[in-house]
Amino acid sequence: RTTGRFDAITAQQQVNQVLKKGAPGQQDYDYITTNIDLIKQQHLSSKYMTLMTNSLYFPKWYLEKRNVDNSLVGKMSFVMVP
Secondary structure, three states: OOOOOOOHHHHHHHHHHHHHHOOOOOHHHHHHHHHHHHHHHHHHHHHHHHHHHHHOOOOHHHHHHHHHHHHHOOOOOOOOOO
8 A cells, every 4th residue: 555655674684685595796785785874984984973062162362352352353345435
């Protein structure tokens, strides 16, 4: 019976069946294993990027100095007068 909706349980069963009975060189098997490896790599990359982002530390005095320096920067506009 086709409902047109994604069925996660059926999809998982089909993936498991391909991984059990498939062999390297088969199109379905290669496609699934390649995507699994890609997802693992993306997850690991995201994990390390988050770790690096959250580990940056700026002292309070530096942030205050940067805010003061940024507030001293003026904005200039050029207007052409006929």
